[in-house]
Amino acid sequence: MGAMESKYSTEDINKIMATWWKTIEKKTQKPTMTIPNMHFTVPTLWGRKKSDPPAPEWPTVFSTIWRSPYTPNSFVPHFNDCVGRAAARTQEYLQFVDPEDKFIPSPTSLNEIFLMTYISQSSRLQMTNSFNCTPMTSQQRILLGADWVWAVLDRPTKNPCIQIAVQILHLPERCGERASGVSPEVCTESMQMAKMESGNRNEAERMVDFCMSIGTDCYALFLLFGRKGDPGNIYGVLSNNFGAAVGKTKINRALIENFFRGSRYLHTPTGMLQAIITKRAGDPLTLLIKFT
Amino acid sequence: MQMAATQKESSDQNFDYMFKLLIIGNSSVGKTSFLFRYADDSFTSAFVSTVGIDFKVKTVYKNDKRIKLQIWDTAGQERYRTITTAYYRGAMGFILMYDITNEESFSCVQDWSTQIKTYSWDNAQVILAGNKCDMEEERVVSVDNGRMLAEQLGFDFFETSAKDNINVKQTFERLVDLICDKMSDSLETDPAVTTGTPNARLTDNPPPLQQPNCGC
Ligand SMILES: Nc1nc2c(ncn2[C@@H]2O[C@H](COP(=O)(O)OP(=O)(O)OP(=O)(O)O)[C@@H](O)[C@H]2O)c(=O)[nH]1
Numbered sequence: 226m227g228a229m230e231s232k233y234s235t236e237d238i239n240k241i242m243a244t245w246w247k248t249i250e251k252k253t254q255k256p257t258m259t260i261p262n263m264h265f266t267v268p269t270l271w272g273r274k275k276s277d278p279p280a281p282e283w284p285t286v287f288s289t290i291w292r293s294p295y296t297p298n299s300f301v302p303h304f305n306d307c308v309g310r311a312a313a314r315t316q317e318y319l320q321f322v323d324p325e326d327k328f329i330p331s332p333t334s335l336n337e338i339f340l341m342t343y344i345s346q347s348s349r350l351q352m353t354n355s356f357n358c359t360p361m362t363s364q365q366r367i368l369l370g371a372d373w374v375w376a377v378l379d380r381p382t383k384n385p386c387i388q389i390a391v392q393i394l395h396l397p398e399r400c401g402e403r404a405s406g407v408s409p410e411v412c413t414e415s416m417q418m419a420k421m422e423s424g425n426r427n428e429a430e431r432m433v434d435f436c437m438s439i440g441t442d443c444y445a446l447f448l449l450f451g452r453k454g455d456p457g458n459i460y461g462v463l464s465n466n467f468g469a470a471v472g473k474t475k476i477n478r479a480l481i482e483n484f485f486r487g488s489r490y491l492h493t494p495t496g497m498l499q500a501i502i503t504k505r506a507g508d509p510l511t512l513l514i515k516f517t
Numbered sequence: 518m519q520m521a522a523t524q525k526e527s528s529d530q531n532f533d534y535m536f537k538l539l540i541i542g543n544s545s546v547g548k549t550s551f552l553f554r555y556a557d558d559s560f561t562s563a564f565v566s567t568v569g570i571d572f573k574v575k576t577v578y579k580n581d582k583r584i585k586l587q588i589w590d591t592a593g594q595e596r597y598r599t600i601t602t603a604y605y606r607g608a609m610g611f612i613l614m615y616d617i618t619n620e621e622s623f624s625c626v627q628d629w630s631t632q633i634k635t636y637s638w639d640n641a642q643v644i645l646a647g648n649k650c651d652m653e654e655e656r657v658v659s660v661d662n663g664r665m666l667a668e669q670l671g672f673d674f675f676e677t678s679a680k681d682n683i684n685v686k687q688t689f690e691r692l693v694d695l696i697c698d699k700m701s702d703s704l705e706t707d708p709a710v711t712t713g714t715p716n717a718r719l720t721d722n723p724p725p726l727q728q729p730n731c732g733c
Pocket residue numbers: 542543544545546547548549550551561562563564565566567568591592593594648649650651652677678679680681
């Protein structure tokens with residue numbers, strides 16, 4: 226880019242900019258994200274006024290499926306197919322063990338295998354007019370905490386009416402922390418800037434904040450590539466109500482793993498999507514899912 | 518995914534100043550395309566609506582000074598309004614964009630301008646950009662109407678095309694110039710700067726320009 230003309234001398238501009246920048250910095254700070262309607266009287270993650278989570282028999286979702294104005298949703302079986310393939314392929318690599326115990330595939334590779342498999346299959350099935358997947362850029366992964374965002378699209382406008390922001394969590398022994406594609410060599414200045422913007426919230430909290438800024442039709446899905454004691458399977462915790470935990474407890478891997486304590490009902494990917502689609506607007510919903 | 522583009526970017530830490538700029542306007546007017554054209558000189562006709570917010574960095578030179586532009590690409594869809602307006606704070610310049618082939622995007626310009634007034638600071642500079650000027654046959658907003666509205670709102674005006682690379686660089690350069698001009702204007706009203714008095718004075722008795730907007 227060529228030099229630009231200006232009526233000011235270098236020295237003037239120097240001074241001008243330095244001072245101006247200071248004045249800007251002094252503008253009253255507002256929170257980087259405002260979270261609307263966060264008035265939970267009973268802070269249970271399950272959105273019910275009981276401390277124990279719903280038992281499998283609890284007539285949540287399936288009783289309402291048949292009244293859904295959405296049916297038939299051709300993308301539901303397609304989604305199941307795409308996600309099933311992605312999970313199965315990822316699992317192959319997840320279960321890989323180097324006989325010499327030296328080579329460990331990076332979490333980033335595993336994320337990419339899942340996403341590539343999903344995307345190839347969904348474009349093959351031509352489902353992206355009703356249900357699409359937007360991979361985040363590296364900056365967005367840091368700012369919003371999500372690896373990608375799934376969306377159910379409104380028929381005429383193609384605007385998203387329901388979204389699922391997805392963040393992959395790996396076992397600590399595999400990586401130390403979540404793979405955001407940020408190895409020191411790759412950590413460009415944009416990404417450093419993105420980190421600065423995100424303050425001191427961890428990636429899980431950033432994604433929860435992002436979802437809450439949109440509303441209850443945006444879900445956070447933490448995808449666990451392996452759980453403690455079960456490293457070879459893929460599970461998920463999905464909720465539009467993690468806001469209930471904000472400020473009460475740290476949202477992190479430990480909290481997510483805790484959802485699986487005891488025997489809980491595990492949804493299939495199809496069950497998950499149907500539960501989301503048929504839920505009454507504004508209601509809280511929290512589900513556990515098994516993808517493999 | 519834009520991994521390649523990001524990694525290509527130099528990890529150069531040296532710059533003299535950093536300007537935070539935002540691109541706003543209705544969904545599909547071409548904000549992301551405009552930024553890609555400027556930062557990477559690329560264009561794609563596929564439409565991937567932006568989720569939430571994203572940004573790119575580009576360094577420009579002005580009088581031998583390196584100015585790092587941190588350019589925020591906001592999502593135009595209504596559902597992201599809470600998150601996008603949170604990023605207005607501290608922005609020194611805005612590119613407010615509409616699509617010359619889309620009447621609705623033009624009628625929303627007034628609302629976007631109100632958003633700037635509400636969430637940003639008073640001295641932020643704004644350029645109105647009527648994008649997709651390569652699509653002359655489908656034009657529904659005349660150049661004159663665009664220019665008139667810009668005048669009414671007190672903004673500079675360009676018709677642009679991210680596709681054919683028309684007025685893209687010019688829009689950014691003009692915005693940088695406007696910001697520099699505004700900075701010097703506001704400093705002329707503040708003798709502390711020109712006389713070289715230490716900046717501490719500013720903390721005790723801020724000049725009018727840094728009063729926060731009461732509306733927000
Ligand atoms: N002909 C033409 N098409 C353009 C131009 N700029 C953008 N487009 C197309 O318009 C569509 C929308 O462009 P985007 O840049 O994604 O729009 P956006 O404003 O970022 O939209 P949101 O992210 O939803 O807010 C894409 O299909 C682009 O290829 C242009 O200057 N001329």
